Amino acid sequence: MEHGSRTCQDGDMTDERQRPGRRSDALTKARIVQAAVGLLNDGGVDMLTFRALAVHLSTGAGALYHHVANKSDLLAAAADEVMADVLSTVGDDDPSNGIRALMVGVFDAVTSHPWLGTQLVAAPWQPAVLRLFDRVGSELTTLGVPERAQFDAASVLVHHMLGVASQYDAGLRLTELNLGRQAFIESTISPLVEADSKGHPLLSRISQQITEHEDRGQFHAGVEIILAGIATL
Amino acid sequence: MEHGSRTCQDGDMTDERQRPGRRSDALTKARIVQAAVGLLNDGGVDMLTFRALAVHLSTGAGALYHHVANKSDLLAAAADEVMADVLSTVGDDDPSNGIRALMVGVFDAVTSHPWLGTQLVAAPWQPAVLRLFDRVGSELTTLGVPERAQFDAASVLVHHMLGVASQYDAGLRLTELNLGRQAFIESTISPLVEADSKGHPLLSRISQQITEHEDRGQFHAGVEIILAGIATL
DNA sequence: ACCTGAACACCGTTCAAGT
DNA sequence: ACCTGAACACCGTTCAAGT
Numbered sequence: 001m002e003h004g005s006r007t008c009q010d011g012d013m014t015d016e017r018q019r020p021g022r023r024s025d026a027l028t029k030a031r032i033v034q035a036a037v038g039l040l041n042d043g044g045v046d047m048l049t050f051r052a053l054a055v056h057l058s059t060g061a062g063a064l065y066h067h068v069a070n071k072s073d074l075l076a077a078a079a080d081e082v083m084a085d086v087l088s089t090v091g092d093d094d095p096s097n098g099i100r101a102l103m104v105g106v107f108d109a110v111t112s113h114p115w116l117g118t119q120l121v122a123a124p125w126q127p128a129v130l131r132l133f134d135r136v137g138s139e140l141t142t143l144g145v146p147e148r149a150q151f152d153a154a155s156v157l158v159h160h161m162l163g164v165a166s167q168y169d170a171g172l173r174l175t176e177l178n179l180g181r182q183a184f185i186e187s188t189i190s191p192l193v194e195a196d197s198k199g200h201p202l203l204s205r206i207s208q209q210i211t212e213h214e215d216r217g218q219f220h221a222g223v224e225i226i227l228a229g230i231a232t233l
Numbered sequence: 234m235e236h237g238s239r240t241c242q243d244g245d246m247t248d249e250r251q252r253p254g255r256r257s258d259a260l261t262k263a264r265i266v267q268a269a270v271g272l273l274n275d276g277g278v279d280m281l282t283f284r285a286l287a288v289h290l291s292t293g294a295g296a297l298y299h300h301v302a303n304k305s306d307l308l309a310a311a312a313d314e315v316m317a318d319v320l321s322t323v324g325d326d327d328p329s330n331g332i333r334a335l336m337v338g339v340f341d342a343v344t345s346h347p348w349l350g351t352q353l354v355a356a357p358w359q360p361a362v363l364r365l366f367d368r369v370g371s372e373l374t375t376l377g378v379p380e381r382a383q384f385d386a387a388s389v390l391v392h393h394m395l396g397v398a399s400q401y402d403a404g405l406r407l408t409e410l411n412l413g414r415q416a417f418i419e420s421t422i423s424p425l426v427e428a429d430s431k432g433h434p435l436l437s438r439i440s441q442q443i444t445e446h447e448d449r450g451q452f453h454a455g456v457e458i459i460l461a462g463i464a465t466l
Numbered sequence: 467a468c469c470t471g472a473a474c475a476c477c478g479t480t481c482a483a484g485t
Numbered sequence: 486a487c488c489t490g491a492a493c494a495c496c497g498t499t500c501a502a503g504t
Contacts, residue, residue: 026468027468027469049495049496049497050496050497050498051495051496051497054471059469059470060469060470060471060472061470061471061497061498062469062470062471062472062498062499062500063468063469063470063471065497065498065499066467066468066469070497070498071497071498118355121354121355121395121396121399122351122354122355122399123403124396124399124400124403125400125403125404125407125417125421126421127421127424127425130421130422130425130436130439131425133435133436133439134425134433134435134436134439136435137434137435137438138431138434138435141434147434147438149454149458150434150435150438151435151438151439151451152451152454152455152458153458154435155393155396155397155451155455156389156393156455156458156459158396159392159393159395159396159397159455160388160389160392160393162354162392162396163354163357163388163391163392163395163396164388164392166354166355166357167357167358170356170357170358171358174358184358188358188359188360188363189363191360192360192363192364192367198371200367201370201371201374201380201383202366202367202369202370202371202383202384202387203363203366203367205370205380205383205384206363206366206367206384218384218385218388221382221385222385222388222389222392224462225382225385225386225389225459225462225463225465225466226389226458226459226462227462228461228462228465229457229458229459229460229461229462229463229465230458230462232458232461232462233458259487260487260488282476282477282478283477283478283479284476284477284478287490292488292489293488293489293490293491294478294479294489294490295479295480295481295488295489295490295491296487296488296489296490298478298479298480299486299487299488303478303479304478304479
């Protein structure tokens with residue numbers, strides 16, 4: 001654990017930086033959040049515990065409450081840190097495709113942090129989501145969407161991205177913890193289909209979607225539908 | 234602890250209570266789920282506890298595990314019960330507006346069950362969500378959307394609805410627990426605006442949106458954008 | 467002021483023991 | 486087979502006591 005040599009961010013402001021977990025300078029909210037992000041990336045929400053965090057930072061659990069209000073505050077701060085980082089390194093494409101590049105970039109980022117999607121949809125007014133909204137909005141400005149409709153358009157785009165990302169995360173957890181996608185289909189979808197006498201053509205397509213695992217394709221198709229709708233404004 | 238207000242465990246056939254879910258039959262998954270929905274509607278997720286549920290059903294906490302696998306299973310079953318009920322009483326409009334009626338109906342239902350939106354987005358492959366997907370899909374069929382694109386279109390619609398609904402729920406919780414929307418704006422949005430030197434026109438609009446509390450209007454506008462996009466397919 | 471870490475008030479879940 | 490409820494293994498959070 002301690003020799004993690006994890007990726008982490010460089011460019012720290014601290015002059016003397018030991019390994020994460022070695023206590024050389026004062027506790028600070030930034031360091032706590034950084035350690036929290038590390039735990040979340042390693043093992044998801046279940047691994048983020050005030051006790052584990054305290055061990056990682058070589059301090060007591062109660063000390064953390066001098067810098068974060070509670071766990072909800074800590075999670076929001078962790079999400080905001082990752083989101084700010086992601087948004088700063090995405091969307092340097094040509095202006096015509098700026099909105100698509102932004103969407104794909106953030107989608108990939110959310111998808112590679114399996115805890116992030118759940119956190120974002122669980123608390124939609126947290127800073128990380130507002131940051132994302134704002135960025136999508138400014139991208140819509142360069143795309144020529146009228147101001148009046150920017151919030152609505154950004155909302156649809158953001159919700160689509162978060163929705164597909166959380167689907168992806170849930171799919172991962174499904175395959176990790178449970179038996180497999182085929183077993184999931186048989187245990188969850190089949191009963192629904194057989195309960196009614198309807199055809200349920202879409203449920204079959206959902207089964208296909210799950211087995212083929214093409215969340216990225218689904219994501220792209222949705223973005224195009226939304227952009228086509230936005231173009232009519 | 235539990236000095237007994239519990240009357241006749243077995244051998245009674247005349248014991249009647251007017252409270253829903255209070256019968257002295259054998260424990261069954263349906264009755265457990267029904268009681269769980271009651272607790273959820275009363276006080277949200279925090280109120281749903283195996284101990285509280287056991288008290289409500291006049292049984293022991295461990296007995297519940299004979300009928301539900303765990304809390305996740307119980308939550309999924311509760312969500313599915315509500316969703317099935319909602320879907321059976323919605324969307325009897327004329328075919329041209331069927332999709333709008335369905336969307337609005339489900340949105341209202343999710344919005345009036347403050348725990349439901351969070352549960353749905355947290356586990357996107359649970360039966361309740363699949364049911365919803367399927368229903369939206371069949372509505373899209375009558376609207377003339379080609380089969381090839383139905384899953385993508387339904388996905389965008391469902392994610393939009395769940396996204397706005399969870400925004401609404403979070404807004405409610407914000408006003409209940411915290412100081413008020415204006416205080417929220419000053420504490421959360423203003424720091425974001427002041428951090429950068431950008432204009433952040435959308436964040437101002439978000440502030441407005443929050444204070445005016447027009448989630449329904451936002452929801453409608455988003456649906457129209459998506460339907461316009463779907464029409465191009 | 468900051469930190470410590472034991473203590474408090476809960477959880478979900480299990481399991482020997484009953485019926 | 487079903488139920489009981491104490492026990493287990495945790496949580497987030499608090500707070501007297503230290504530095």
